[in-house]
Amino acid sequence: MITLQRNEFFEELSSCADRVREVLNRQDYHSRFMPDDLRNSVMMYTLSGGKRLRPAILLWCCGAVGGDPSVALPAAAAVELFHTWTLVHDDIIDRDDRRRGGSTVHEHFHQVAKERHPELSDQEQRHYGVSVAVLAGDVQHGWSISLMTELARKNGIDPAVTLHLIEQLDNKVINLLVSGELLDIQYCQRPLEELSVDDIENMLWKKTSVLYRFCVEAGALIGLNRVDPQNEQVHALVEFSSLCGTAFQLQDDILGVIGNSERTGKPVGNDIREGKRTTLVHYAYADATEEERAVLSGTMGNAEATPQQIERVVEIIQRYDGVERTAERARRYIERARKYLEELPDTKYRALLAAWADYLISRDV
Amino acid sequence: MITLQRNEFFEELSSCADRVREVLNRQDYHSRFMPDDLRNSVMMYTLSGGKRLRPAILLWCCGAVGGDPSVALPAAAAVELFHTWTLVHDDIIDRDDRRRGGSTVHEHFHQVAKERHPELSDQEQRHYGVSVAVLAGDVQHGWSISLMTELARKNGIDPAVTLHLIEQLDNKVINLLVSGELLDIQYCQRPLEELSVDDIENMLWKKTSVLYRFCVEAGALIGLNRVDPQNEQVHALVEFSSLCGTAFQLQDDILGVIGNSERTGKPVGNDIREGKRTTLVHYAYADATEEERAVLSGTMGNAEATPQQIERVVEIIQRYDGVERTAERARRYIERARKYLEELPDTKYRALLAAWADYLISRDV
Numbered sequence: 087m088i089t090l091q092r093n094e095f096f097e098e099l100s101s102c103a104d105r106v107r108e109v110l111n112r113q114d115y116h117s118r119f120m121p122d123d124l125r126n127s128v129m130m131y132t133l134s135g136g137k138r139l140r141p142a143i144l145l146w147c148c149g150a151v152g153g154d155p156s157v158a159l160p161a162a163a164a165v166e167l168f169h170t171w172t173l174v175h176d177d178i179i180d181r182d183d184r185r186r187g188g189s190t191v192h193e194h195f196h197q198v199a200k201e202r203h204p205e206l207s208d209q210e211q212r213h214y215g216v217s218v219a220v221l222a223g224d225v226q227h228g229w230s231i232s233l234m235t236e237l238a239r240k241n242g243i244d245p246a247v248t249l250h251l252i253e254q255l256d257n258k259v260i261n262l263l264v265s266g267e268l269l270d271i272q273y274c275q276r277p278l279e280e281l282s283v284d285d286i287e288n289m290l291w292k293k294t295s296v297l298y299r300f301c302v303e304a305g306a307l308i309g310l311n312r313v314d315p316q317n318e319q320v321h322a323l324v325e326f327s328s329l330c331g332t333a334f335q336l337q338d339d340i341l342g343v344i345g346n347s348e349r350t351g352k353p354v355g356n357d358i359r360e361g362k363r364t365t366l367v368h369y370a371y372a373d374a375t376e377e378e379r380a381v382l383s384g385t386m387g388n389a390e391a392t393p394q395q396i397e398r399v400v401e402i403i404q405r406y407d408g409v410e411r412t413a414e415r416a417r418r419y420i421e422r423a424r425k426y427l428e429e430l431p432d433t434k435y436r437a438l439l440a441a442w443a444d445y446l447i448s449r450d451v
Numbered sequence: 452m453i454t455l456q457r458n459e460f461f462e463e464l465s466s467c468a469d470r471v472r473e474v475l476n477r478q479d480y481h482s483r484f485m486p487d488d489l490r491n492s493v494m495m496y497t498l499s500g501g502k503r504l505r506p507a508i509l510l511w512c513c514g515a516v517g518g519d520p521s522v523a524l525p526a527a528a529a530v531e532l533f534h535t536w537t538l539v540h541d542d543i544i545d546r547d548d549r550r551r552g553g554s555t556v557h558e559h560f561h562q563v564a565k566e567r568h569p570e571l572s573d574q575e576q577r578h579y580g581v582s583v584a585v586l587a588g589d590v591q592h593g594w595s596i597s598l599m600t601e602l603a604r605k606n607g608i609d610p611a612v613t614l615h616l617i618e619q620l621d622n623k624v625i626n627l628l629v630s631g632e633l634l635d636i637q638y639c640q641r642p643l644e645e646l647s648v649d650d651i652e653n654m655l656w657k658k659t660s661v662l663y664r665f666c667v668e669a670g671a672l673i674g675l676n677r678v679d680p681q682n683e684q685v686h687a688l689v690e691f692s693s694l695c696g697t698a699f700q701l702q703d704d705i706l707g708v709i710g711n712s713e714r715t716g717k718p719v720g721n722d723i724r725e726g727k728r729t730t731l732v733h734y735a736y737a738d739a740t741e742e743e744r745a746v747l748s749g750t751m752g753n754a755e756a757t758p759q760q761i762e763r764v765v766e767i768i769q770r771y772d773g774v775e776r777t778a779e780r781a782r783r784y785i786e787r788a789r790k791y792l793e794e795l796p797d798t799k800y801r802a803l804l805a806a807w808a809d810y811l812i813s814r815d816v
Contacts, residue, residue: 118622120630121637175589179582203640217544217636220585221629224540227589228625231596235618238610245603245610252617253600257483260593264586265485271582272486275568 088437095441102145102162103138109163109233119225123198127191127222128229131170134186137451139334140165140297143327143442144305149435151319153309157243160236161251161304167233168255169297171226176267178219180360187351192219231256243308250313251304259300266292274361274387278371278379281363287332289363294338295331302327322429326439329423334446336416339364340409341450343400349451355396361387365415366408367399373406416447453802460806467510467527468503474528474598484590488563492556492587493594496535499551502816504699505530505662508692508807509670514800516684518674522606526616526669529598533620534662536591541632543584545725552716557584596621608673615678616669624665631657639726639752643736643744646728652697654728659703660696667692687794691804694788699811701781704729705774706815708765714816720761726752730780731773732764738771781812 110132119125141162145155176182177190184190189197196215199206206214231252238248269289273281302323307313314320341350342357343366357364371382382402385395403409420443427443430436475497484490506527510520541547542555549555554562561580564571571579596617603613634654638646667688672678679685706715707722708731722729736747747767750760768774785808792808795801 118626120626121633123637124630124633171589175585178585181578206640213546214636216581218633220540220543221633223589224536224592225625225629227592228621232618232622235614235621238614239618245614249600249603249610249613253597253604256593256600257597260590261483261485264590265489268486268489268583268586271579272488275571 088432088434090434090437090441092441095438095445098146098438099138099142099442102142103135105145105156105159106138106141106163106166107133109159110167115229118229123195123218124221124225127174127195127218128225130188130191130194130222131173131186132167132226134188136166136170136186137449138166139442139446140169140301143298143439144301146435146438146442147302147305147323148309149305150323150430150433150439151306151309152431153305153311155305155309155435157241158237158305158308160233160241161308164230164233164255165297165301165304167226167230168259171223171230172263172267172297174219174223174226178216179267179271182352182356184352187348190219191222192216195219237308244311244313247307247311247313251300251307254300254303259296262292262296266290266294266296270362273363276363278363278367278383278386281368283365283368286363286365286368290335290339291328291332294335295328298327298331298334299324319430322426323439326423326426326443329419329426330443330446333416333419333423333443336365336412336419337447337449339366340412340416343403344409346450351451355391355393355400358386358396358399359389359391365412366403368408369411370403370406370408374402378402378405413447420444420447452797453799455799455802455806457806460803460810463511463803464503464507464807467507468500470510470521470524471503471506471528471531472498474524475532480594483594488560488583489586489590492560492583493590495553495556495559495587496538496551497532497591499553501531501535501551502814503531504807504811505534505666508663508804509666511800511803511807512667512670512688513674515688515795515798515804516671516674517796518670518676520670520674520800522608523602523670523673525598525601525606526673529595529620530662530666530669532591532595532598533624536588536595537628537632537662539584539588539591543581544632544636547717547721549717552713555584556587557581560584602673609676609678612672612676612678616665616672619665619668624661627657627661631655631659631661635727638728641728643728643732643748643751646733648730648733651728651730651733655700655704656693656697659700660693663692663696663699664689684795687791688804691788691791691808694784694791695808695811698781698784698788698808701730701777701784702812702814704731705777705781708768709774711815716816720756720758720765723751723761723764724754724756730777731768733773734776735768735771735773739767743767743770778812785809785812 119128144162144165145158148155148158174191178192182190183193192215195218196212199211199214234252237243238245266289306320306323347354371379381398385391385399423443424440427436427440484493509527509530510523513520513523539556543557547555548558557580560583561577564576564579599617602608603610631654671685671688712719736744746763750756750764788808789805792801792805
């Protein structure tokens, strides 16, 4: 069986990232975006790194079913952009000021307005930032779809495959993703005890797995160059990605509570201040004393919570093994996911997908 | 030459509106949108009327080049939705509370949050409204593109035509439209005297004509069922729509100042309070006295302007014939536009397009 050195995985991941960046850096795209504030806002997260986990599995799934990954490059860049616009809009909704170690788009342009128009009120300056971020996300959404059309227009992929993927992305994926985001907001307004682990994981599945699932379906159908979602390999990859996506999000929730903020680029305690409903909190809440429950309910969702209050919540989560139990769930998802890879031929791409699954729950960023 | 009775035009327009409404009312679409707040927000403007001017010319252009308009229905519904999501996001950006005689999406869900969670602060309730509206627009954008794919997947249109139109919509149209919207915001922050009529009309062209131009191109290419943008009839229709779009927006600016708010569904003086840069104000400013200029500069963009102050601005605009001069410009655009229709065969559809052009500048809503 083909196996990989750990550094081979990272080298391949970084090579995918470079190829996607190259696509997104093409000048004929950039010249589309005017005025300057729009161009800069559209490119902010796009060129600022990120792990590019989505483009990577798309390209590797294309290879895993026997296709040429380079043909799938426009789709790989498209899913990265699709993910990006959802981040830009989510950051507005979650009122997050920091991402990837820098300002979020709306916060950056809040600061731009402050410098450019010191005479305006802070509220006006802030509104300018939100306005630019709404438009930047809209443009990235459009750019993403326009890249998908290149599959047929430039790379020889069957137009029926291309249209099928566009329809999937702008119908199924977007509706589930947005529904997950809205549930996330609504859950934050509901009492902690009302939500089950299933509620939370269903919301996580919508927020994350759905786009991962699209990536593998896109990679596989482009590799096969025919619309064949009932194909056994496609089916195995879809099941694989669905399980991986939830595990990814569970790991994200863990990093949101005990992650190193210098590594993750997000402030400590953000998820707690926002009141994010996670399985970590759920497990702790279920077993906590009345007094501890009061601390959890009082701090979760309190935007003004002090570092001491945040620390107290983290202590309670740790006391009831919220982190370990969530990590254990994530591990079990990845184990089940990896079994599906056995349906695929033994290639370097399959080995990369297995390493990718392991990485999802071992990463610290 | 085929001519129409005035009521024939309105009957045909209303029949287009009904057919588009029927498409948008299909239950298989509605069941995609969850939870309830999302479904309701997505459907708010979609089913609330509107003039459906865009779907109408798309269908008529399809007929004008000899095609069967009913084949183009998914595209007609798609452009209406595309227009709708830009309205939903623009209303957030312009902080408009009213549209089409009802609440805007973000304001409606601000009120929903107020009723559902009276314990939250007004700021939190308002943020919920904005969040729902951002997501609703995103979903409508996706829905619009997914409808476009039906041209090939269900209606027998060449996939190359379908992909070309999707690429046009999510690349050219969106980039120009968003650039127009951002210029509009930035212009409101600049002194009145800095902007020329050309600056203003270029911004209007981006905000409005670009989507009209897409509608005629889409209708014509679907009617021809081939990608042939150099075709003389397509070219004539594109020029026609580009001129009509600017005239439409000039009429909108007139109604924004002297329109009957019960008819337009928008509060009197909104555009003035927002400081919208229009040719009406431009003409008045150019000829006004120092004292009148101070009134214009002081009131335009003052969100707290009193009805008396608004009235004073309207008086100054009227004194320097801002309305008449803008109306005259709009009339000249429509005259030039109608000449292009002579390139098309003499059909009922051509007569409808001519009546449509006249309607753009005679309408009071």
